[in-house]
Amino acid sequence: MIPIQTHSAWRGTSDCRSCAVRELALFSRLTEDDFALIHAPIDDLAYRAHQVLFNEGDEARGVFTLRSGMLKLSRITSDGRRRILRLLRPGDVVGLEALATGRYDSEAATLTDVTLCRIPTAVVHELSQNSPRMHAGLLSKWHQALREADDWLASINFGTARQRLCHFVLKMRHTSDPGIVTLFSREDMGAMMDLKQETVSREISALVRIGALQPVDKLGRLYRIADDSLLQAQLDL
Numbered sequence: 001m002i003p004i005q006t007h008s009a010w011r012g013t014s015d016c017r018s019c020a021v022r023e024l025a026l027f028s029r030l031t032e033d034d035f036a037l038i039h040a041p042i043d044d045l046a047y048r049a050h051q052v053l054f055n056e057g058d059e060a061r062g063v064f065t066l067r068s069g070m071l072k073l074s075r076i077t078s079d080g081r082r083r084i085l086r087l088l089r090p091g092d093v094v095g096l097e098a099l100a101t102g103r104y105d106s107e108a109a110t111l112t113d114v115t116l117c118r119i120p121t122a123v124v125h126e127l128s129q130n131s132p133r134m135h136a137g138l139l140s141k142w143h144q145a146l147r148e149a150d151d152w153l154a155s156i157n158f159g160t161a162r163q164r165l166c167h168f169v170l171k172m173r174h175t176s177d178p179g180i181v182t183l184f185s186r187e188d189m190g191a192m193m194d195l196k197q198e199t200v201s202r203e204i205s206a207l208v209r210i211g212a213l214q215p216v217d218k219l220g221r222l223y224r225i226a227d228d229s230l231l232q233a234q235l236d237l
């Protein structure tokens with residue numbers, strides 16, 4: 001972990017007002033009066049790729065708003081396998097379950113370099129109790145997280161290996177350029193889709209071979225969607 005800066009008791013307020021992802025984040029609905037209720041440090045943090053923010057079962061001391069980069073949430077299954085539950089992108093809130101249970105119910109690890117804001121649980125509880133705007137925002141974020149988890153499960157954990165991979169590719173489009181897709185290690189992708197690593201590699205190669213995807217880098221992480229209709233057609237096979 002690389003701490004960027006730590007502000008105490010909302011000398012960080014101005015940063016929150018000008019945050020690039022504020023409209024997507026937990027504090028998007030707050031007013032100046034709401035900010036006046038905050039009396040605890042809000043940490044501004046950075047992590048390198050492949051670092052762990054917290055482990056499943058850890059005592060929760062805060063929730064996180066993801067400002068840049070991508071995270072994965074995972075759990076260990078009863079047979080000892082690690083399954084990736086879903087991916088988080090800028091604006092998503094990490095660790096919301098901690099507000100109810102006091103512990104994190106999954107492992108959060110970085111897929112890329114990330115920057116985050118860590119908000120103490122005490123701050124969130126106080127705002128939730130005293131600010132109807134914050135309470136509404138929490139309910140909205142919770143509902144969004146549940147909806148995305150259901151959508152993630154339905155789209156990339158059912159169907160053939162080809163269909164799962166195509167759904168995953170479509171979900172990984174860049175918002176700034178939908179023609180570009182970022183993938184991850186074949187091991188991570190297999191854990192997301194409940195597929196063997198070899199199967200993931202074979203299906204990606206097949207999509208490249210038929211002209212649906214085109215590699216952009218040598219690491220096999222960045223791809224261009226060369227034929228969107230061909231990629232969509234694979235979902236009906």
